[in-house]
Amino acid sequence: MTQSLISQTSEGLPPNQAIALAESLVKSALDALSAHIAILDEDGVIIHVNKAWKRFGEANAYRDPSYGIGTNYLAVCDKAARYAEDAGMVSDGIRRVRLRDTEEFHMEYPCHSPTERRWFIVRVTRFSWYGRSRIIIAHQNVTELKSVQNELRDSKRWLEAILDNLVDGVVTFDEKGSIVSLNRAGAYIFGYERDEMIDQPIHRLLPTLARHPTQDQLAVFLEQVSGLGDEIEGQRKDGTTFPMYFAASRIDLDDRCFYTAIIQDFTERKFLESQLWDKERLNLALEKERELRDLKNRFISMMSHDLKTPLAAIRLASSMLRNYGERITAQEKVESYDTIDQQVEYLTELINDVMTISRADFTGAEMNLEVIDLETYCRDILEELQLAYRMQRVLNFVGTNQRIEAKIDRKLMRRAVTNLLSNALKYSPLDKPVTLELTHSGHEAVIRVIDEGIGIPDGDQSHLFEPFHRASNVGSVSGTGLGLAIAKQAVDLHMGTITVESHVNRGTVFTIILPTQV
Numbered sequence: 001m002t003q004s005l006i007s008q009t010s011e012g013l014p015p016n017q018a019i020a021l022a023e024s025l026v027k028s029a030l031d032a033l034s035a036h037i038a039i040l041d042e043d044g045v046i047i048h049v050n051k052a053w054k055r056f057g058e059a060n061a062y063r064d065p066s067y068g069i070g071t072n073y074l075a076v077c078d079k080a081a082r083y084a085e086d087a088g089m090v091s092d093g094i095r096r097v098r099l100r101d102t103e104e105f106h107m108e109y110p111c112h113s114p115t116e117r118r119w120f121i122v123r124v125t126r127f128s129w130y131g132r133s134r135i136i137i138a139h140q141n142v143t144e145l146k147s148v149q150n151e152l153r154d155s156k157r158w159l160e161a162i163l164d165n166l167v168d169g170v171v172t173f174d175e176k177g178s179i180v181s182l183n184r185a186g187a188y189i190f191g192y193e194r195d196e197m198i199d200q201p202i203h204r205l206l207p208t209l210a211r212h213p214t215q216d217q218l219a220v221f222l223e224q225v226s227g228l229g230d231e232i233e234g235q236r237k238d239g240t241t242f243p244m245y246f247a248a249s250r251i252d253l254d255d256r257c258f259y260t261a262i263i264q265d266f267t268e269r270k271f272l273e274s275q276l277w278d279k280e281r282l283n284l285a286l287e288k289e290r291e292l293r294d295l296k297n298r299f300i301s302m303m304s305h306d307l308k309t310p311l312a313a314i315r316l317a318s319s320m321l322r323n324y325g326e327r328i329t330a331q332e333k334v335e336s337y338d339t340i341d342q343q344v345e346y347l348t349e350l351i352n353d354v355m356t357i358s359r360a361d362f363t364g365a366e367m368n369l370e371v372i373d374l375e376t377y378c379r380d381i382l383e384e385l386q387l388a389y390r391m392q393r394v395l396n397f398v399g400t401n402q403r404i405e406a407k408i409d410r411k412l413m414r415r416a417v418t419n420l421l422s423n424a425l426k427y428s429p430l431d432k433p434v435t436l437e438l439t440h441s442g443h444e445a446v447i448r449v450i451d452e453g454i455g456i457p458d459g460d461q462s463h464l465f466e467p468f469h470r471a472s473n474v475g476s477v478s479g480t481g482l483g484l485a486i487a488k489q490a491v492d493l494h495m496g497t498i499t500v501e502s503h504v505n506r507g508t509v510f511t512i513i514l515p516t517q518v
Helices: 002-010 015-031 051-059 073-080 085-098 143-164 184-190 215-225 267-324 330-357 374-388 410-426 483-493
Strands: 036-040 046-049 104-110 119-129 132-141 169-174 179-182 230-235 241-253 256-265 369-373 395-398 405-409 434-441 444-451 497-503 507-515
Touching: 036 051, 036 073, 073 085, 085 104, 085 119, 085 132, 119 143, 143 184, 169 184, 184 230, 184 256, 215 230, 215 241, 241 267, 267 330, 369 374, 374 395, 374 405, 374 410, 374 434, 374 444, 405 410, 405 507, 410 434, 410 444, 410 483, 410 507, 483 497, 483 507
Parallel strands: 395 434
Antiparallel strands: 036 046, 036 132, 104 119, 119 132, 169 179, 169 256, 230 241, 241 256, 369 405, 434 444, 444 507, 497 507
C-alpha cells in the first residue's frame, strides 16, 4: 500500500525527484511512529533515524549531534555484547535477517535507567529500496504493557499461592462442565494430579450427576449447590465415594461463564459425628439404666413401707378378733372390721396405681371419650371429695357459671383431678383452704388446683411427674409417689398439658390445660 501510494505521488516526475519524494514520504511516516526507528544499509551503518529515536537519545543524554547516523549499528552491538548478552542476541538477529536466514527477528529486553525500570521490544526487518537492501531496526517501549503483565503474573502467583494453601478444595469449570483449574487440596481430596483433571468433565468427580449430563441437568444441579451449597457425594480416582460439601458460584468473564466451587471432605467429620452419636446413645442408655435403677429403688422403698403399714394394721385387727373376739365389745369388733376394710381398699388402690403407671403401651385406644360440661364435672368431683373428708376441710370452687364442653374420659380425668386435690389436702395444714379453679380461654379450658401447703423444693420439681418420686420435704406423710405420674399420663392422653408452680412453705399451683369443643 505504501509503495502504491509513493508510485501514485511520484508519477510523471524525473527519477531523482521521484526518489527524493519517496524518501520524504517514508521519513514523514517514520517520524509519526512512537517506536524508536533506525534504517541501516547493507553493511549495518545507520543511514536514517526518526524523531522518536532522537527524542530517546536526548532523554538519555546521548551526545552525538547526528544521533548515530553514520555509525555501524552491528559494531555497536558487538561491542556491547561483551557485557550485555542481549546486545549479542540483537547483533546475531540482524545478521540473520541481512543474510536472509529469516524474514524477521524480534526480542524483548530490559533497558533500565537510573530512575525507572523499562522494557523494549526490538524488531528487525529487511526491505529493498530502489534496488538496494535496507534493514529497519524498531525499538518499541513496552514498559507499561510489561508492568501490567508483571502485575497479572504476580497476582496470579499470589492467588495460586493462596488457593494452594487452602485446606478446602477449589475447582473451576465452564458452563459445559469442563474443568479449567483445580487447586492442590482439591486434587488431593479426589486423588488426582492437577494436570490430570484439566479439561476433564466435572461429572467424573460427582457421581450424583449423570454420566453425560445435559445443559439442563447441569443447570439444575448448579442451582441446587449455589449459595449455601449442599452435602453431596464425591468420587475419588480409585472409584470410592465419600461425603462432601459442595458450593458453586457463577463468574461471568467477557462472553464466557465459569463456576467456582468450594469442596470440603466430610469423611472425617462424618466419622466424628458417628462417634458422637454412639457416645450419645451410650450416655442415653446409661442414663436410662440409672433412671430404671432409681425407679426400682424408689419402688422397693415405697412397697416396703406402704405394704408393711396396711398389712400390719390388718394383722393387728385380725389378731384382736381371733384372740379377743369373745371379750371385746361390739363397737370394737366393728372398728376392727372397718380397719381391715380400709386397709384392703388402700392396698387395692395401691395395686391399681402400680398397674396403671406400668402400662407403658397404653395409647388411649381404650379411652371412653364423651362430651361433658367441665363446670358440672369439676363441681361433682369437689363435692365427692368433701364428703370423703366428712366436710372437715375447706374446699373452694371458682368457676365460670358457663357451660364449657370438652371431650374426655370421665373416669381417667376424674382420677387425675382427684389425685391433685388429694395431694393438696394431704400436704396442707388443716386450716388452710384448697381451691379448684376453672377458666376458659379461646379453645382451651384451664383447671387449677391451688393450695397453701408445704410447697415443693426446686430440686424436686423437674422429677415431679416421675413414678415413685416424692419430694424431699414430705416427711412422714404417706404416699406412693404415683399420683402425679398418673395425673400427667391422663392429661397427656387427652392432648393436654400439666404444669406446676410452687414455693416452699408458700403453696403450690397445678395447672391443667385441655382442648375444648369448638
